[in-house]
Structure formats: C-alpha cells, structure tokens
Amino acid sequence: MTGRWRVAPLLGLYRPALVAAAVGLLFSIAGAAAVARWEDRVNKIEFENAAETESIVMQHGMSEYISRLVALRTLFESTNEEITRSEFETFSARLFERHPGMLRIAWLPRVNRKERAEYEAAAITDGISSYHIRSLQDDGFAIAPQSDEYFPVFYSTQPKTSSVYGMDHSSVPERRVALERARDNDRIVAIRARLYAERETGRQPDVIVSVPVYAKGTSRETVADRRRNLAGYVVGVFDLPLLMQAIRVTTGANPAVSINIYPPFTGRIVSLEETLPDYSSASSSPQSMRDVARGRHWAGHLRIGDTDWQVRAMPTAGGALETSYDRAGAVLIVGMLLTLSLATYLMLASRNSRRLSLANRRVLELAQTDVLTGLPNRAFFLARLNELNSQLKDHGPTFSILMLDLDRFKNVNDSLGHGAGDALLRLVAQRLKSAVRATDVLARLGGDEFAIIQEGCEDQRACSTELAARIAKLVAEPFLLPGHRVEIGTSIGIAIAPDHGRDQEQLLKKADLALYRSKSAGRNCFTIYDEAMSAELEARNTLEGDLRDAIARCQLEVHYQPFMDATTGTRRGFEALVRWRHPARGLIPPDQFIALAEETGLIVPLGEFVLRRACADAANWPSDLMVAVNLSPIQFKEADLFDVICAALRDSGLSPQRLEIEITESVLLERGAENHAFMERLKHIGIELALDDFGTGYSSLSYLTAFPFDKIKIDKSFIRNLTHQPRSSAIISSIVTLARGLDMSVTAEGVETAEEFERLKALDVNFVQGYLFGRPLPIDQIELDESTERSQRDAA
Template sequence: MFDVYACLTDQHNPWLVALAGMICLFAAWTALSLTDRARAAIGRGRPLWTAAGALATGGGIWATHFVAMLAFQPNVPIGYDLGVTALSVALAVGLTGVGLGVNLRGGTLPALGGGGLLGAAIGAMHYTGMAAVRAPATLSYDPSFVAASLVIGGAGAAAALALTAGRSGLQRRAMAAGLLTAGICGLHFTAMAAVRLIPTEALLVPSPAAPTGLAAAVAAITMMILVLSLAGSIVDQRLATRAAREAARLRASETRFRQLADVTFEGIVIHAGGRILDVNRAMARLLGRAPEDFIGLPVLDFVAPSHREGLVHAAATPHEPREIALLHADGSLVDVEVLGEAIEHDGRPAWVVAVRDLRERKQAEERLRHMAHHDLLTQLPNRALFNDRLEQALALAERDGGAVAVLCLDLDRFKAVNDLLGHHGGDALLQQVAQRLLRAANDQDTVARFSGDEFVVLQTRVAQPAGAEAVAKRMVAALGAPFDLDGQPVRIGTSIGIALYPQDARAGEALLRNADTALYRAKADGRGTYRFFEAEMDARLQERRRLERDLQQALLGEQLTVHFQPLGDCTTQQIVGFEALVRWNHPERGLVAPSDFIPMAEETGLIVPLGEWVLREACREAVRWPSSIRVAVNLSPVQFRHADLAERVIGILKDTGLPPERLELEVTEGVLIDDSARALSTLKALKDAGIRISLDDFGTGYSSLSYLQSFPFDKIKIDRSFIGNMPTNEDSRAIVRAIIALARSLRITVTAEGVETEEQLRLLRSESCNQVQGYLLGRPAPADDVSARLAEPAPELVG
C-alpha cells in the first residue's frame, strides 16, 4: 500500500492525476447511464445502446489510463507504440461491451459476472497499454501488485454493476459510479506501482509531446465524446420517457375504450376489408362465442345467409340502421339492428359496427300482438282475431264454393258458479272450458272467447250441416261432464246456436247475429242442447228484443200497476191478506201476460228494478189497510244474487212505514238451488227483521223437505196442480193431506193455491187447511178495489 502511495506521489503529476480521476468518474457515470438506457430499450434498440455504452465506457477507461500514463514521470523518457495502443483501446471497448451485455440479462449473478468482465477489460486495456510503452529501460512487474490490481478493478466494477442491477435512482447511481471509478483508478495505480523501469544504454525514446498539453487534448476529446454520449442518453431517455408516457396514455386510453366497449350492452365489431379485427365481450356473448373466435374471419360468416346480400347492398348507406339476423353458435338466428361508422384503426381505414340485440324488443312486440288478438285469460283468439279469420274464411268460401259454420256458445249456470266460488273460481272454470272446447274442435277450427262465458267457434272445410252438428254434440258432451275446481266438483253445461254460410247469411256480422239467435232458442228449449238457425227464430227474437225495450220504458213511465189477490182463512172465513201481482198495460199491445215478460225480465236482469218497484208499491198500499191484513210479495232468484237484498227490503219498509210482521215474502226452490248458503243467509236476515218467509209452489221440487229442515219457513203454499185434481184424484188428495199434516207437525201455516170451486174449498176445509187463495175468493184487483172491499164490514170467503 505504501509503494502505491509512493508511486502516486513521487512519480506522477498531481494535476494530470486529478484530470484522470475526473475523466474516470465522468466515464463511470456515463457508462452506468448508458447501461440503464440499454436496459430500458426494447427490440433492436438494446444492442445499439449496449454498443454505445461499450464505446463510451471503453474510451473513457482508455482515456483515464492514457492521461494517467502521461501523468507518470519516471527517471527515463518514454513513448508509445501506436499499434499496441490501438489494440488496448479495442480490448477496452470489446470486453466492456461483453461485460455490459452479460449485465443486461438482469439479476445479481449476471451483474457480478458482467462486472468481472468489465474488470478484465480494464486490466487487459491497462497491461496492453503498458506493453505499448517505449523507453530506454527494461520493464518488469511485481506479480503481487499485478494480482492486486486485477482484483481491485474486478471487484470495483462488479460492485458497481451489482448495486444498479434492476434498480434506479441518482443516489444509487452516484455510489455505483464511485465504486467503478475506484476500481478503475485502483487498478491503474496499483498496476503502476508494480512497474519496475531499469535504464539501459539504448537510444532514448523522446516523448511525442509535452505531457500536459497531450493530456489536455486527450481529456478534451474524451470528455467531448462522453458528454455527447451522456447527452444523447439523457435526451433519448427523456424522449423514451415521453414516448413511454404517450404509450402508457394510449394503452390507458385503449384500456378505457376496451372497458367501455366491454361493459356496453351493445355488441361492437371492428372490421377492415370485410374481415374482423376486434369485437367486444357483448358481441361475443350475443353470438355465444369467445372473442378470439371472430378475429380474422369474414364478417359475412356470422350473418344469416338470407341477409348477406342485403347487408352488402346496405354498405352504400352505412349510416342508416338496418335490421338483420346473425348466426348464433348453436345455429339459431339472432335478430339485431346494426349501424356502421368509418374510423381509423392502427393507422388504416376500418369500420366500427354497433350491434343492438332486438330479441327482447321482438318478443315484446310479439307479446303485444298476441295480447291484441287473444283473450288474456284463456289465450284463445279474441273477437278481433275471430272476425278477421271469419272474413278470410267467407272470402275463400265464396271463391271456392265452400261452406262455413259459426257456433255461438253460452255456458249454463256459470253465473251461479262465479257467485259461489268467486272470480278466481270462475276464471279457473273458464280456462278449463277453453281447453275442453279446443279438444272437441277440429284442428282447422277457430275457438274464440268474446267476453264473459261467451265462446264462438268458426268451422271451415267441413261438409255442412253435418260437421257443425258433430262438433256441437262433442262440445255439449264435453262441457256437460263435471269440472274439478280445487277438489270441488262443479257441473255446468252449454247451449249452442249454429248459423251456416251461405244459406243463413253471407256476411260475417249476419252469421254471428243468426248464430246468437239460434243460441237463444237453444236456451229457451231447456239448455244443454244446440239449435240451428231458422228464419222464424229471427222474427221471434226481434219481437222479444222489442218487448225488452218496451219493458225498460215501462219501468220509467206509468204502464205498470200492482194488483192484489186475496188470501182467506178457512176456519174464520175472513180475508187475512193479499198477494201483490204486477200487471203491464202496454199502450199498443194492451195487457201483457206476466208469463211473457217476467221470464224475460229475469234473463235480462230487469227483474231487480221491477221487483223493487213492486215491493215498494205493495208496502205503500198495505200501510192503508187494517193492521191485521198482510201483503205477500214474490222474490225472484235473480234478486237473491245481490248481497244487499235484505238491506233494500228493510229500507223500503222504513220508507213506507209498513211494520215488518205485515210483510210476507214468497220464494221458490230456485232461490235455494242457485246458491243455498247465500240465500239462507239473506232469508235469515229478513226473518230476524220480523218479516215472514213463505215457500211457494211447494211439492213441485225434489228437495223441498230438505229446505224445510234447513230453514224455519213461516208458510208453505201447495201448488195449484194438486188442488185442481183433488175432487177427482185420490192421489192428489193424499198428497195435499200429507203436506198439511207435515206442516202442522212443524207448526207451519199452509196456503192452498188455485182454489176455484166450492168442492175444492170443502175438501180443503175437511183437511183443516189454514188458508186458501184462488179465483173463488176473487181475482187480482187494483189497489182501489181492494181498499173498497176491506172497507166492507167483516169481509168473508164465498160460501
């Protein structure tokens, strides 16, 4: 160590030594900067920057050596062989390039290996350069110093490259530059301490120039090279950083675009020359494929064959949306809407196409079309679709001479089921009815639901009337079988009216009207059957409809009146009450029989306002009678379908002032058959209010005895059919006798209807009947006649 110091202080120019150190430090910093730039370069840029780093580092090492040699001042003049000097430069550059290349592989071991090669380059350059020395002396080396110099150079270089391996930062680079400078300078001056120059008598070799001037020239040239190299590195690194930032910005922008494209609901396709460059995930999902399955393939490969030609023609108007069908991976068609726009992709023209899935919209439109032409409950065609098919069928039949049948169906007793089970049960029943009708119909028939329980069937391409009759029979049988509604068996039925083209009508509206007319006839004939249209049916129906309109007018005017027929007590021979009976005096027809308009009123629902009017008029008149006289009023089963019947009756009593016990309401078995639970509830409410309840037409129904057990009636009325046969028919007398005995045991009053002869009255007295009613006592009379009769002293029965 002392020898190195003595060599440095005694045999070297201190200013040139300082200059060599500065060159070495700058060369080290430049070498590390160029190494970092080479490490950051990609592709062919890395070898070029490695070569630049090797040239700058090798030249800097050589310049350090040469300036340091110029600083060496032995006791003999020295010179240099140019060829060997050039070889030393080449070794410095070449071995440095190899070392830097190994270092760029990354990691600590390559850094140490590269540092070792760099140390070898320093040593090879130094000792080759020493071999270029020409002096009148013998040159020798101390082996220990030579070994020490190589170790110092290799260790310094290896430490410097290992410190910056894969890491950056000015502080780390400064430390590494110091280590490399120490290695280079340490190797040089240790190696110089190993030199032994022994003068000889040989010719002196003069120095090529003054050491100071030559050193300054070499230093200037070297520093210029290093400065240019470092400046180029810095500039390039700035440019690379800017390019990297721009590339990162572009990548970020591309990533954002990709993310936006992938999260959008619409498919996106980018293509050039008809071949796909890129697609987003939505497009891949739309066709059930992976995104990479599209790249490079023709766009038309994914278009339905029937739409390919149209899509090619559509290229002339690219900015207009167009509906096409694409091919799904499973072979199905996907309805889409496409819209294209020209763009630039990777520096060349391309097209971006937005693809919108139309399947949900198409399905919604189809649902709307279906809803517009089908009944929502049963999914059968509705009136609009039926009429359209009817017109088509009639046009086809007129052209080809075929036949068409229209069948109108109405469900029997459906309203009773709907009232009993509620709308939910009624809807379930209608759905089952629709399925049975479809099974009973022919495949080409149209079964439609118009409204409520009204169904219509259109039959074509079948011989008539045999075809219509066959399907009508099947439908009557199908709907006559029991239905199961949540475990509850339900029986209904159907009535069917049939009209045929061309004999019954040639227009669709007329066919429907005539089939409806035949339906009325089927219902009038007992229901559960079918009827073909006949010309006279229309006349009767028109008459019925006119009568219905007239009855509506009668309720608004003064055409209706209430007549009263007396009821007498067999025992006391006194009048005990009157039954209120409505009469209609038509301004043109005269008196209309109740048998003509009462059933019609029940079918049309007019019986409700009619019955309420009769009840109010009867109570208003009865208030003027003696308190012992009651008034009886009939209630229709239709009135019992209204839940507020009891409240209405009680309200009329309050309005007219008639005591409840003076009102007697007569009901038939039909009230209990339609909805037994509701009817009994209403009857109980009326009876609790003090009103008397009478069971009319007793003996004609099959279940009368069960009704007597389920509800405590105040009175039963024996039907006139038994009373009329009593004088001549022993069986009739026996039935009357049994009814009277039954009523007596149940403490129920009995009234015999239809008493018209003295013999009938005598027989009833002999059986101890309570009351009688009939023409023998008096015919129904207006209210004024009743008041006059009641004004007579003690009015009695005849005989």
C-alpha cells in the first residue's frame, strides 16, 4: 500500500518533465527542419544557375570544334577539283591551331572495288609507303578482304609513317553503323570508341565524329540520293578530357562547380556503379553515377553530333555552393541531447525484438520461396492449391490455375549461357508480378515453368483469359540482357475449378493439357481446357504408335512433284514429298504427322527413309534431272547426318550434283557456327543447297550472305496474291534482283494458273513448281520420256 502511494507522486513529479521534453524535442526538430529547408532552397537555386551556365559554355565550346570539322566538309564540297594531301593537311592544321583536344583529322573517301588499286597506288605516290586498305581485327591490322565498298583513311593529320593510313572504318561494325547513320540522315554523328590499340591504363575511349561529304552539286533530298551521291567522310578524333579542360580553362570555369561527363545511354544494361565519367573536372568528386545521384547534382547533356553525352554537375567539395546546414545542425543537436537516454533504451529493446521476428520470418520464407526469382516455390503453390480445394467442399469460391511455359527459353540458355538464362528468369518474374493482383498466387515451379492461382472473380473464365492475354503481351516484349536484346514468348494453359476438377491432380493435369495445346497452336498464346483435349491426347498417342510402326515397317511412300525451267518450260527435276497411307484412316496429310514426328524425334528415321528412297529413285532418272529433299531442323542436331547423306548417295549411286537439300530458316537460328560448317561440307562434295519458304519466317538478308545457298524458294503465299496484289510482284522482283546479285537462282512454289506463270516469267524467276505443272505422284506414275515432257511444256 505504501509502495503504491510512493509511485503516484513520482509519476506526478516526472510527468511535466516528460511532456516538456517531448514538446521541446518536437519544436527542435521542426525548427531545424525549417532552417535546413531554407538553407537548402537558397543553395539549390544558386548551384543550378551556376551548373546550367557551365553546361551552356561547354556546349558552345564543343559546337566550335564541330563547326571547324564542317568547314573541312565545305572545302571538299565547294570545288570541282580534287583536294590534294598538302591542301588538306595545311587547311586542317590552320583550323585547329590553338585548339587542343583534337587528336587527329582524316579524310575517308568512298572507294569501290575497282578503285581500290588506284587509291593504294596514289597514296604510295604521295609518300605513304606500303599503303594498303586494311581492316581492323582483334590482333591488329590486316589487308582488307575484297568488298564492294571501303572507307579507308586516305588523308590524315598523322605523320605519314602512322599505321592509321589505309584503315577501313567500315570494317569496324560500330563505326560502319555510325557512317551509315551519318550518310542516310545527312547528320554529324559521334560515337564513343577506343582507337586502334589499347591505350594506357585508366584512359577512357575517345570520341569519333563523322561528317558526311557529298559530291558537289548533287541532290541529297532523299535517302536514296544521299547514298548515291556520298563522296566520303571527314572524321575527327577528340580527346574529350583534354578538349573539355581546354574549354573550361579558356572560358574561366566556376571553381565551385565540378563537372562529370558520362557516356551516352545505350541499350546495354550497365550498373550505375560501373558508369564512370569520360571526363571529370575534379578527381576528388564522385565518379560513378550512383555516387553522384546520392548527393546534390544537376543533370543535363552535352550534344556532340547527333549523340548526347550525360552531364552531371556537383558542388565542389568545400566550395562556396556546398550547403553546410550550420544553423539547422545546432538546433537539431540540442533536441537530440534531450532524448538521447530514452532513445538508447528503446533502441536496445526494439533491436532484440526485431531480430527475433526477422529470424522467424526468414526461416519460413526460405522454406516456401524460390531463391532465384524470390517468388513462392512449388511447395507453397501446392499447399495453397490444396487449401483452396478443401474450401470447394464447403462451397468455397471458384478459382483458376494458369500454367506458363516460356517459349524459346532454351535458345537463350544454349546461346548465351545459364547466367543469361537466370537473369532472364528474374526479369520475367518481375513482369509477371506486375500483371497479377496482390490476392493472386504467382509461383515458379522450376526451370522456365511458372504457375498462377487466380481467385475472387465473379466470372472466373473471363478473368483468366484477360490475365493470360495481358501476360502473353508483357512477356512478348523484348528483354534487355547485358549486351543482348532477347525476345521470347509464353504458352499458357488454363484450368478452372470446380468445372475441370476438384482435386490437385486433376486440375494440374488438365492445365498441362491446355498448355500443350497452346504450344501446338504456335506458342505465345493461351488455351482453356475442354474435354476434347483428353480425347485428342489419346488419339495423338495412338497416332504416334501407328507412325512408329509405319516407319519401322517402311510403310511410308515418297511422291514426287516436278519443278520446271521458267524460261524453256523443260522439266529440271522433282521434289520428294513423304506420304503416309494408314491402313485404317487412308492417306494422312503431312501436316497431321510431320509435326508429331518432330516432337517425338521420329523425324530422324523418317527423314533418313525419304532421303534414301529419293536418291535410289532419282538414280534411275535421266542424268539431267535433279531430286530435292527437305531436311528438318531436328535432323540437323544429329551428329551423323553428314554420314547418312553420304551413305544414301553411295548406296544409290546418285551423283551429289543431282541432289538438292532444302533447308528452312529455323535451322539457321540455332547452332549457327556448327550448321554453317555442316553446309560447307555438303557444298564441298557437290550438293546444292536451297533456302525453303523464304519470306515466311525469320527472314534475314544476313542468312543469304553468311550461308552458302545456291537457291531461294519463294513461298506459295506470295504466288497466291501475285495476280491481284502489286506488292507481291514488287517483293518477288526484289528477291530475284537480290538473288541475281548473290549468284543464286529463284524457284517459285505453288504456281496454279497460266496467268501466274506468265507473270513469274516476266519477273525473271528461274524455276517454277505447282499444280499447273503436276501434282505430287508416286514414282510408278511419273512419266519421264521426252514426249510427255513436251506436252507438259506446251500446256504450261
């Protein structure tokens, strides 16, 4: 009783002190904050004005350097006579006299293949000994291979003994892209690049500025005009740090402002910690962009040509523009002293409690979290699914399961490595999280498989399809990995409870069936399960078994469709096409079993059967007829494919020059180096190579130059539109022109009418193939005598 009476007076005694301390602390913080804001605001305005002024001065100085390069362009474009080496060197020296920062200036004339020897001889005559047009490679300079066009260093401010003479700028990919951009846009282009040898440690890349020069009096209104009338380039190489320092010294830069100039933004993802400046006015100032962002800074840009370097200005340490917050600090310290004892106690108590709570939470998270992506893992997903299934028995809410599988993810792993694959999975997880609601469960089941549980929708089917469409669109957008731009897709299968099942096994199985349907339908789409899928799966398994038996017993047939010389109308050969005559279902179209054969790996023995049969049949034809055989992308992955082809030729006695191998563009997307070497081996023994279905897939002109094709086969979809769509004629004409330039022939597939044939002849197509000249027939129904061929030619 006595103790209670003692406590009450103590509380009454200390209550005013506690209240006074609290009120005093509140006013101290408020006062310090108000003073600090005032100091900061005044200082910020002064600093930003000074930083902006410095940026304008630097831009004017850079523009002065660029204008002097443009003066050189004017020199070349203003005279009908050729500028001599002496004139170039004299004019360049005068332009940049007392302008430090310009390392060298060069003239890069446009030299075609025929002019190469003339330019090399002229340079040697001018005193450049051993002058050759050279390309820059990893281990130094080498004589440039034959090319249609060069842009070598012909004049330069460097001594005549310098190794820079003759270096072809178009042999360096990033410089070639810059030159083309300057030419097509008639702009001054700047890039950041290292020069021709490794520089001293810590030296940043220099800036290369390219100015396009056009022939005097010629038009440059359109891109075509500019490409045709380009005469060459004036190129300047800047030492950016030296140039910027000279500008600041000349203009009397403000010492209270430190300037960092960073490289331009590119598509490559770089950590802010790694982004170091190309120029820094003060070595003691922050270097990385992350360091700069932590403190007061002003952001702007320095334009060099058509490229923006990033400018970050900071107050110089200890300078007049650095905010000290002296008054605010004094107010805050007084307030903090009043609460120090209480804060220490609360800190210790809170810290112990928080450590215990975080430890318990971490143990639970590790058991149910995917380490790579931070998403819930398979264990958490299945536990939540079981929980929802249990609620269904008590008339709980409906829900849906979305099973996701990434399309073409394996290509990323195989080509870029597992590190890139892991980075891609993390980016995918981030996009998926942005697409789902907080109440949805998003989990990574393993590999490139994800799953979502969606609940709480009035119309579960509509909600699921809307979510699936949103996810498919998000994942289809390009991903930026370090140094690479990656495009993938996602296939999605949807099962809805309780319509499609009330237990975990049923729902997961049916969602997987729907996912398989999405992949079969062309990928990057979604499918909701229906009962027909189970029946189709059973029918597919039956068809697969029958196909295995048919291949094992050699029950497949090979039919042949002729292809003709478009000019003479004579038959030049046949394309081999596989047919399956099922004992119960009759003739099964290839589009119903070829895809199944590729998915199950049966395409390998099936393809070998077709190849051997086609070679054996063609060996009995007249010697001027060829046979064309398609190879599946799956067959290209077989290590012994070359031996299989050689064995088919050897066993049949067919000359390799009479065999044509047709390859689809999808083969070229994977294992590029290995497939190129394989195709070179085929070419070496005399086999012809054709790029099939050109224009329907991932068509790229680089395939035509990188791989040794003899023929391009234009897909029949272009032929169908030939007589009523002018664009189809323009496309086919462009393909024919391109093929002729690459010494290739062109075959048009799917020709069905005489009008189409006449149009194709007018477009100079080499070969034609289609129902107009004959349908695919068994070998015993093919007429090979001359009279039949003549009648077919007359009909065409």
